[in-house]
Amino acid sequence: xxxxxxxxxxxxxxxxxxxxxxxxxxxxxxxxxxxxxxxxxxxxxxxxxxxxxxxxxxxxxxxxxxxxxxxxxxxxxxxxxxxxxxxxxxxxxxxxxxxxxxxxxxxxxxxxxxxxxxxxxxxxxxxxxxxxxxxxxxxxxxxxxxxxxxxxxxxxxxxxxxxxxxxxxxxxxxxxxxxxxxxxxxxxxxxxxxxxxxxxxxxxxxxxxxxxxxxxxxxxxxxxxxxxxxxxxxxxxxxxxxxxxxxxxxxxxxxxxxxxxxxxxxxxxxxxxxxxxxxxxxxxxxxxxxxxxxxxxxxxxxxxxxxxxxxxxxxxxxxxxxxxxxxxxxxxxxxxxxxxxxxxxxxxxxxxxxxxxxxxxxxxxxxxxxxxxxxxxxxxxxxxxxxxxxxxxxxxxxxxxxxxxxxxxxxxxxxxxxxxxxxxxxxxxxxxxxxxxxxxxxxxxxxxxxxxxxxxxxxxxxxxxxxxxxxxxxxxxxxxxxxxxxxxxxxxxxxxxxxxxxxxx
Numbered sequence: 001x002x003x004x005x006x007x008x009x010x011x012x013x014x015x016x017x018x019x020x021x022x023x024x025x026x027x028x029x030x031x032x033x034x035x036x037x038x039x040x041x042x043x044x045x046x047x048x049x050x051x052x053x054x055x056x057x058x059x060x061x062x063x064x065x066x067x068x069x070x071x072x073x074x075x076x077x078x079x080x081x082x083x084x085x086x087x088x089x090x091x092x093x094x095x096x097x098x099x100x101x102x103x104x105x106x107x108x109x110x111x112x113x114x115x116x117x118x119x120x121x122x123x124x125x126x127x128x129x130x131x132x133x134x135x136x137x138x139x140x141x142x143x144x145x146x147x148x149x150x151x152x153x154x155x156x157x158x159x160x161x162x163x164x165x166x167x168x169x170x171x172x173x174x175x176x177x178x179x180x181x182x183x184x185x186x187x188x189x190x191x192x193x194x195x196x197x198x199x200x201x202x203x204x205x206x207x208x209x210x211x212x213x214x215x216x217x218x219x220x221x222x223x224x225x226x227x228x229x230x231x232x233x234x235x236x237x238x239x240x241x242x243x244x245x246x247x248x249x250x251x252x253x254x255x256x257x258x259x260x261x262x263x264x265x266x267x268x269x270x271x272x273x274x275x276x277x278x279x280x281x282x283x284x285x286x287x288x289x290x291x292x293x294x295x296x297x298x299x300x301x302x303x304x305x306x307x308x309x310x311x312x313x314x315x316x317x318x319x320x321x322x323x324x325x326x327x328x329x330x331x332x333x334x335x336x337x338x339x340x341x342x343x344x345x346x347x348x349x350x351x352x353x354x355x356x357x358x359x360x361x362x363x364x365x366x367x368x369x370x371x372x373x374x375x376x377x378x379x380x381x382x383x384x385x386x387x388x389x390x391x392x393x394x395x396x397x398x399x400x401x402x403x404x405x406x407x408x409x410x411x412x413x414x415x416x417x418x419x420x421x422x423x424x425x426x427x428x429x430x431x432x433x434x435x436x437x438x439x440x441x442x443x444x445x446x447x448x449x450x451x452x453x454x455x456x457x458x459x460x461x462x463x464x465x466x467x468x469x470x471x472x473x474x475x476x477x478x479x480x481x482x483x484x485x486x487x488x489x490x491x492x493x494x495x496x497x498x499x500x501x502x503x504x505x
Contacts, residue, residue: 005029006110006125010307013299017211019103020096025129026106028121035112036121040188042317043115047071047189054313054322057115057190078192079159085152085196086162088137093150093201095133095165097426100204101154102128104306105195113309113316114194123158123185132176135163136201142407143330143400143418146310147201150419155195160184190313197311197328205422206302206337209429213295213344216432217288219490220347221254222462223440224284225261227354229455230446232363233281235259235268243285250296251289258284265456274363280353287350294343301336334401334418341425345393348428348435352386355439358446359383369445369473376476379442382483386438389431396424396431437486440466448472465493 004019007029018024028036043057053059058074093101106124109116127134134157140149156162157173160183166176177184238255262268276282313324359379361367370378400417407415444463447455454460470485 001025003027006032006106008032008035008111010303011104011107012303013207013211013214016100016103016207016306020100026103026125028110028118028125032110032112033118036110036116036118039112039115039315039317040117042320043190043315043322044188046322047074054324057193057313057322074189075187078187078189081192081196082152082155082159082187083161085148086156088140088149088153090137090139093136093138097204097208098133098136098154099128099131100208101136101150101200102134104200104203104207105151105154105198107306108198108200108309108311109194111309113314114311115190115315116194117185117188117191120158120185120187120191120195123182126182127157127164130180131166132157133165134173135165135170138423141201141419142405142412142415143199143202143334143421144328144415145408145412146197146199146312146328147330147419148196150201151196151198154200155192158185158195159187190315193313194311199305199310199328199330199333199418202330202333202337202418202422203302203305205426206298206333206340207306209337209340209422209426210295210299210302212429212433213340215495216344216429216436217292217295217347218257218495219436220288220291220351220432221257221284222261222459222495223436223443223490224281224288224351224354225258226443226447226455226459226463227358227439228258228281228284229262229265229267229459230358230365230443230450231277231281231354232267232270232272232274232450233277234272234274235262237277237282238285248286248289248293250292251285253292254289255285261458262456263458265459266453267450267455270453278353278357280350280357284350287346291343291347294339298336298340298343301332305333330416330418331401334416334421337418337421337425338397338399338401341393341421341428342397344425344428344432345390345397348386348390348393348432351432351435351439352383352390355383355386355442358442365446365449369442369449370476371474378473378476379445379479382438382441382479385483386435389435393428393431393435396428400424433490434483434487437490438483440490441470441483441486444470445473462493465489 002024004024005027109121134154136150136153141147162173164173238258243252243255310327312328313322315322359368367373368378368380370376400421403417404414406413444466469489470482
């Protein structure tokens with residue numbers, strides 16, 4: 001059994017990937033256990049020695065913050081909070097993202113500034129380790145005051161309430177507790193607020209999307225290189241001299257990768273009849289590079305967030321201070337997620353344009369990439385599909401972060417809407433994967449018409465692997481099956497140049 005120890009050491013994208021894909025179990029480190037207990041003991045002593053109102057601990061919530069709660073009702077206050085805030089609707093959050101929410105919430109609570117009981121964190125770890133995945137819904141969070149509704153659904157099973165997935169079935173938490181002999185957690189002061197205040201819904205979606213994005217960004221370069229070869233593109237626009245005088249690092253890196261990918265290509269090195277290529281080929285470094293720079297910005301934002309304390313109020317035991325602040329506000333994530341959606345949508349936009357160019361009967365390629373066009377429609381309609389997906393991505397790129405709707409009787413008068421930014425960005429990522437798969441479907445077909453000339457060793461190996469899954473199309477067939485095979489190929493193909501999980505894209 002592989003174990004990851006929850007500690008003050010920072011989580012990275014690679015460590016998260018390994019934890020989820022490697023089926024690691026979680027365990028609290030000695031340092032994290034000490035911090036959680038120290039903070040809880042401080043809070044208990046504070047509540048016994050003082051009657052001063054402390055937001056969310058002995059007061060109501062939101063606009064009810066001025067209502068004082070008696071000491072004998074503090075536990076009820078916290079459990080009521082969880083139950084009343086479980087108002088999510090719509091589609092269920094994918095289970096792998098809910099599991100990531102659990103991991104990120106555990107990490108945030110482990111720093112010793114949230115005031116939770118050790119047993120509460122340990123129960124969340126038990127959920128993670130036993131694949132007890134709470135049922136959480138996509139709609140309901142404003143992305144400020146934290147992801148209140150989705151985190152409430154994630155927390156209901158602590159109370160023995162709600163539904164979970166366990167052993168592949170959706171059942172009540174009560175049934176799981178009965179089978180395992182567990183008792184519900186009795187929340188103490190501040191705990192419900194610590195669980196619900198936080199950005200773990202947005203963060204989980206963002207991290208999941210970024211891990212896929214790191215791979216898709218590289219695949220966009222590789223697949224566009226296949227298209228470039230099939231279109232008999234000119235390599236001169238990828239010369240380093242061009243990019244060094246513009247200074248954008250993503251652009252420089254993309255051109256460099258392109259030169260590496262095409263090194264040793266007979267097609268690249270053959271004499272060209274045409275003087276210039278369309279922008280979708282000639283400007284790959286500028287367009288892909290701009291998206292890479294945006295992805296790096298988003299990566300930085302989420303790297304900060306997944307290692308942060310984002311609940312409220314925040315407890316500083318050693319300073320003897322409890323501060324009601326706003327670390328739960330999702331504005332940094334909302335802006336970043338909207339940016340990510342736009343950056344990925346553009347990778348899909350230019351990909352579809354390359355697909356379109358390959359079908360036009362230019363540069364000695366047959367119309368629609370089949371030997372007998374007319375009798376065969378060939379690759380005509382996969383481009384329609386790509387165009388449809390590109391259009392949907394454009395609609396999904398309307399920023400959520402520019403909107404704010406007042407809530408809680410004006411107490412929460414500016415919200416980030418980052419939760420909606422998160423779910424939209426996730427859909428754009430899924431769509432980009434399909435668009436790139438369609439480009440590869442077309443590009444691999446077109447490349448066959450350049451034979452006997454060969455591309456670079458890297459591209460030939462990549463396409464050979466693809467051909468083991470998707471055959472050359474001679475006559476019309478059901479294309480949906482081939483597109484789905486293409487999607488599966490780019491999901492699983494090893495990427496050796498560079499590593500598929502570089503964190504600096």
